[in-house]
Amino acid sequence: MIRRRPILTLLLVLAILLIALAWPNRAHLAAFPDIIGAYTAKEYCSCRYVSGNPAAYCEGYVAQYVPISSLLDDEAGKRVTAVGLGRSHSAAWLGERQGCRLLPGE
Structure with missing residues (x-):
């Protein structure tokens, strides 16, 4: 099979490798879309x-x-809302001493 279809074999090996790397990190990968909007709103x-x-x-x-x-x-209202990768997050300015904070549940 390798001699007949080297490109297909290479793609299959790469797909298996990608799955093997992604599976243990699935929780981190699932959290990634939230990070984009939250970081942008807060910063x-x-x-x-x-x-x-x-x-x-x-x-x-x-x-x-x-x-x-x-x-x-x-x-x-000194409030910022950012939408990234389908997730929305808001941050609001609380005061001079507290600065900005992400709002829960958004």
Whole structure:
């Protein structure tokens, strides 16, 4: 089989290797989509309301290789909502001493 179909054999071996690497790390891989939105919301909130930087600078600051779907900045409520990989997370500015915190259940 290897001599007749070397490319198919190589793809099969790579698929088995990928499954063997992914299976023990399945919990970490399942958490990855949440990390994108949560990181973006928290860091944007901190950049914008703790550090006092302009919105354009903070958008560049939180830019990642995996893009987010939307970033909503509620300036009046000092709350940021980021949607990435289908998951939505919000962070809010709590005060000068507390800074920004991710909001639970969002």
